[in-house]
Amino acid sequence: MAGRGSRLRPHTLTIPKPLIPIAGKPIVQRLVEDIAHVLDENIEEVAYVIAEDFGEETEENLKQIAKNLGAKGSIYYQDKPLGTGHAIMCAQESLSGPCVIAYADTLFRADFTLDKEADSVIWVKQVKNPEAYGVVSLNSSNEIEGLVEKPKEFVSDLAVIGIYYFKEAAVLKEELQAVLDAKLMHGGEYQINDGIKQMQSKGYTFKPGKIDEWMDCGNKNVTVETNGRMLQFLQKEGAHLVASSAKLENASIIPPCFIGENAVIKDATVGPNVSIGEGTIIENSTIEQSLIQKYSQVTNAQLKNAMIGNYAKFDGNFTAISIGDYSELI
Template identity: 65%
Template sequence: MKIIVPMAGRGSRLRPHTLTVPKPLIPIAGKPIVHRLVEDIAGVLNQEIEEIAFIIHKDFGDKVPGELIAIAEKLGAKGTIYYQNEPLGTAHAILCAKESMSGPIVVAYADTLFRADFTLDTTADSVIWVKQVDDPSAFGVVQLNDKNEIVDFVEKPKEFVSDLAIIGIYYFKSGETLRSELQYLLDNNVVKGGEYQLTDGLENMKQKGLKFVPGTVDEWMDCGNKNVTVETNSRMLNFLHNDGENLVSANIKNENSTIIPPCFIGDDVELINATVGPNVSLGKGTIVHNSTIKNSLVQTNATIKNATLDNAMIGNHASFDGNFTSISIGDYSVLE
């Protein structure tokens, strides 16, 4: 099994945090989003992962490819890097990894996390992960027949046709078939809104008689903007805490401070006269003095003093000393 991860988007809705760090590498409960994503996919598939192909942008910098390859290697897989330097759509992004599209593959967009417990239907030509939602008009949805097979894909329906939203994770029995269908779109300039769309390729496959079935997830967590990313961090902390995972490093300095679980506390964190939690992630090397923090995500080597934070997101090496509560400051920012 191979996993293809398109992640070349700039993550503009999560600025300023994505000005210096690609969105898929933003940590959730102490691990980058993309790391948690491929781990969870591997857990659901319960199969050996041969290769993980990451599709990134050239502007991500020199360190990112190495970090992504290390993530793949932790799962015992080969890591491969491809580049999409123009935003030409989902089909184009996936096809950038065409050299890795052979045998069974999973395509997963790196801006979403999920929790699921189901057995993959390997008899199907494709499995599309979906989640029931309250407002289908904001999503692409699938329609099912009485055999639980997908018979239609509808993008942001104005009238109700289904409440099963596509979450951006797909299984294909044949990577070669998907590659051929996506190449057809590019060769024949099949575009919508100026972009090559994966759903057009899926529709062509369905018209040829390929069998699509849904794969349902128990939880679907978005990382699109600051507020939902902080919420996703909180939800993930609760899941991991309930799973019995130890999220607090033994290598921290704690003076007259209280940690209210669930929290992720990284190595070399310093807590002095602080109350942290619930639902807080503090990255490695962060310093918190005379502060109360809850429902917040703080990355590495930040300094927080004399603060009361709730629903806050603070970047790497940032420094905050003040009275604002629900803040969002990026890497190396200073507010004192």
């Protein structure tokens, strides 16, 4: 998660993209917890690969996510954007035993039993436009036999979502070290696929783990959409989404909505598919399909498909404004 998330600016100018909240929880926290749910066993360690300038507060927040799962939190730094293979090797001290590796800007919903007898499992999702993704091809034994990046001709419609299980991570570490030593690069980057292909050439078996839903958080529009989809899943699962300390005064809440601790909704209609962060005040407004973070204030607004950060102020009847880089009023 060392990338800066430039496509999600201005929201990632102050915090890394994986800490953007989706339905009230940071993306990376939801990802870690959902992986833990699928694995259904104790997790010993959660290792994060970040940029060194993310700051001490971010590092402590990440360690707390691990601690909440009864695990040790470890921090590693990737100082240069040299690809997924390089990022994984930045955490090589943690690469031993059974391990899941995940890219921290994607969320998922899955209901399958992980095949822990396989040497590795690559999680995939059936997609309509496989030419836009890396895809896997399967043999007659339902084992992965090929990995193709953005195929021009149809190979498979099973897209790799960026989550992998390895029964023994030390094997991947050995193969990725060989990739780095050989300076085997694509577009100036070292890729995990080259380590995987070397494992396959030595007889290791890879199987697919098919997920039901795959949600991206790459830019503002898809992040707002993902927030809404996650709220819908949580509502179906019976999650409690409105904090008891939230103050609702002449407010209409159309579910699903997440309303954080001590938020105030006054003379307003909120929902569906809206997240309101802790301490945020919404007054005299109508808001749907939007994501508003902590301690912000929105008044006199008609918002749809909106994303507002922390400690922001937006008045729909604005005249005096102060707008910085990468901001939009549409």
